[in-house]
Amino acid sequence: MKFYILYGGVLFNPDKSRITPGHGVNELIKIPVPMYVIDHPDGLAVVDTGLSYEHFPDWMKPDTRDEPECRIDRQLAKLGYDPERVKYVIMTHLHADHAGAMENLPKATFIVRREELKEAWFPKDRNPGGCGYIFDDYKNTRFFNYLELEDNVEYDVFGDGSVICMDTRGHSRGHQSVIVNLPNSGKLVIAADAASLKEQIDGRDAPGGHLWSTEAGMIAIDRLRTLREQGALVLLGHEPAQVGTLKFAPAFYD
Numbered sequence: 001m002k003f004y005i006l007y008g009g010v011l012f013n014p015d016k017s018r019i020t021p022g023h024g025v026n027e028l029i030k031i032p033v034p035m036y037v038i039d040h041p042d043g044l045a046v047v048d049t050g051l052s053y054e055h056f057p058d059w060m061k062p063d064t065r066d067e068p069e070c071r072i073d074r075q076l077a078k079l080g081y082d083p084e085r086v087k088y089v090i091m092t093h094l095h096a097d098h099a100g101a102m103e104n105l106p107k108a109t110f111i112v113r114r115e116e117l118k119e120a121w122f123p124k125d126r127n128p129g130g131c132g133y134i135f136d137d138y139k140n141t142r143f144f145n146y147l148e149l150e151d152n153v154e155y156d157v158f159g160d161g162s163v164i165c166m167d168t169r170g171h172s173r174g175h176q177s178v179i180v181n182l183p184n185s186g187k188l189v190i191a192a193d194a195a196s197l198k199e200q201i202d203g204r205d206a207p208g209g210h211l212w213s214t215e216a217g218m219i220a221i222d223r224l225r226t227l228r229e230q231g232a233l234v235l236l237g238h239e240p241a242q243v244g245t246l247k248f249a250p251a252f253y254d
Helices: 058-063 072-078 114-121 198-202 214-229
Strands: 002-013 029-040 043-047 086-090 109-113 145-149 163-167 176-182 186-192 233-236
Touching: 002 058, 002 072, 029 072, 109 114, 114 145, 176 214, 186 214, 198 214, 198 233, 214 233
Parallel strands: 043 086, 086 109, 109 145, 186 233
Antiparallel strands: 002 029, 029 043, 163 176, 176 186
């Protein structure tokens, strides 16, 4: 197995307190957007598809950077993988900084929580940017192949314990994180926005931003803290300080 971390672009939030309620008011934060690739003997899996600048409404574009070379299919090709051979795309959730290039991997099976699909297609809040979803990101994926997971289910993607999807709803209604067990590098956990920043997991702070449920978010934080205490490397969703400590593609974990 090989596990790659890809740089998927960057967002600039002029008010950090939007994602850390009560902390960092009017503090600018540069938010990295990662994506992940798992080269497994039984097939290639992608976790999240980054952001799509072209889908952002005009009022959001000043807070991001247009980096088309970061698009998931282009980065796969640079690593020597055929994007059309991707077997699975695991979506932690469908917010705009995680689902931007779903339409560019049409032959894959998308592993998504059923409740996340409901929220993305029929959100209760349709205010611009108010629910985290951008419909243009996935409007062309309606007839893609989906594997819809229920709440509380842990799903073994390849059937051998190497890639496990676990329920971490809270940040969004159907958020999931991914446990990756590697032969040499050990256990890695893709937290995504169940824990975007180190201070959230260290201080047991509820994840901010487009938060669906504080209570569920805290349960997810505690699950991630337990995994970290057991020795797992928890890959935080958008932690700037963690970026410099990680290996990014073309380097990989194995």
